[in-house]
Amino acid sequence: MARYNAGWSAITCTAVADTVATAAGTAPGSLRSGAAAVVCRINEVYVGGEDTASTPCQMILARTSTISVGALSVGTLAVADAQATAPGTLPSWGSTAATTFPQRSATLYLLQLSLNTFGGIARWQARYGEEISLVGTTASLGEVGLSSKVGAGKTSGHIIFEVV
Amino acid sequence: MLILTDTQPRGLGYYEIDNRMVDAPMPFGSRHFEADTYTCSHCNAVVIMNPARTRERYKCNGCSHHVCDDCAAKRVAGAPCKTMQQVVGEIQDAAVRQPDHPALILP
Numbered sequence: 001m002a003r004y005n006a007g008w009s010a011i012t013c014t015a016v017a018d019t020v021a022t023a024a025g026t027a028p029g030s031l032r033s034g035a036a037a038v039v040c041r042i043n044e045v046y047v048g049g050e051d052t053a054s055t056p057c058q059m060i061l062a063r064t065s066t067i068s069v070g071a072l073s074v075g076t077l078a079v080a081d082a083q084a085t086a087p088g089t090l091p092s093w094g095s096t097a098a099t100t101f102p103q104r105s106a107t108l109y110l111l112q113l114s115l116n117t118f119g120g121i122a123r124w125q126a127r128y129g130e131e132i133s134l135v136g137t138t139a140s141l142g143e144v145g146l147s148s149k150v151g152a153g154k155t156s157g158h159i160i161f162e163v164v
Numbered sequence: 165m166l167i168l169t170d171t172q173p174r175g176l177g178y179y180e181i182d183n184r185m186v187d188a189p190m191p192f193g194s195r196h197f198e199a200d201t202y203t204c205s206h207c208n209a210v211v212i213m214n215p216a217r218t219r220e221r222y223k224c225n226g227c228s229h230h231v232c233d234d235c236a237a238k239r240v241a242g243a244p245c246k247t248m249q250q251v252v253g254e255i256q257d258a259a260v261r262q263p264d265h266p267a268l269i270l271p
Contacts, residue, residue: 108209
C-alpha cells in the first residue's frame with residue numbers, strides 16, 4: 001500500500017534498561033501498528049550521530065513487552081510516495097506517549113545499531129521480502145521501539161516502513 | 165527465501181556502521197563495518213552475517229529459509245516450524261473474525 005518515513009530529530013537518548021519504560025523525548029521513538037489487522041513492514045533503519053564529543057551508544061530496535069498507550073507524539077510521519085493511497089488506519093510513531101510509555105522486551109531484540117554518536121552513522125536495509133513486521137494492538141507484536149540501552153547519544157534518523 | 169551464493173552471497177540485507185568521521189580515539193579495528201544480513205523467518209530478528217563464521221547456518225526444512233541461531237536451536241530441539249508470516253496472518257484473521265460489537269447480545 002503506502003510507504004512511510006518515521007523520523008526523529010536531535011533526540012538525546014537516555015540509557016534505558018530492558019523492561020523499563022522510556023520517558024518523554026528520551027528515545028528516538030516507537031512504532032505501533034494502530035489497529036488489529038494493520039500490518040507494517042520495516043525495511044530500513046538509519047541512525048545518524050550528532051554529538052559534539054565521543055559517545056558510544058548502543059541503539060536497539062526491539063519489540064516492546066509493554067505496549068504504549070495513548071497518542072504518540074514528537075516524531076514525524078511522512079508518506080514516501082505522493083501517489084499512495086493512505087490506509088484507513090495509520091500506525092502511530094513518536095517518542096512521547098500520552099498515557100503509558102513502552103518498555104523494551106528483554107528477549108525480543110530485532111536489530112542492534114551500535115555507533116559512536118560523535119559523527120558515526122548506523123544503517124540497515126532489509127532484503128526484499130525480509131522486512132521486520134508488526135501487527136495488532138497488543139504486545140509484543142504490535143509495536144517496536146528504537147532506544148538506547150547504553151550511552152546517551154544525540155541522534156537523528158528515520159525508519160522506513162510500509163503499511164500493508 | 166534462500167540465501168543465494170555463488171562466489172559471494174548476494175541479494176541480502178545490508179548493515180553498515182560507519183564511524184570514520186568520529187574524531188576520537190576508538191578501540192583498535194575498522195571504523196567502517198559492512199555486512200550482509202538476513203531476517204529470521206521465525207522471529208524476524210535481523211541476523212548480521214559474521215564474515216569470519218565458518219559454522220554452517222541452519223536452514224529450516226519447514227520454510228526453506230535460514231533462521232537465527234536461537235530459532236535453530238528450538239527447531240533442533242523439536243519445535244515446529246512457524247513463520248512470522250503465519251503468526252501475522254493468524255492475528256489478522258482473528259481480527260477480521262472479531263465482531264464489531266462484541267457486547268451485543270443476540271436473541
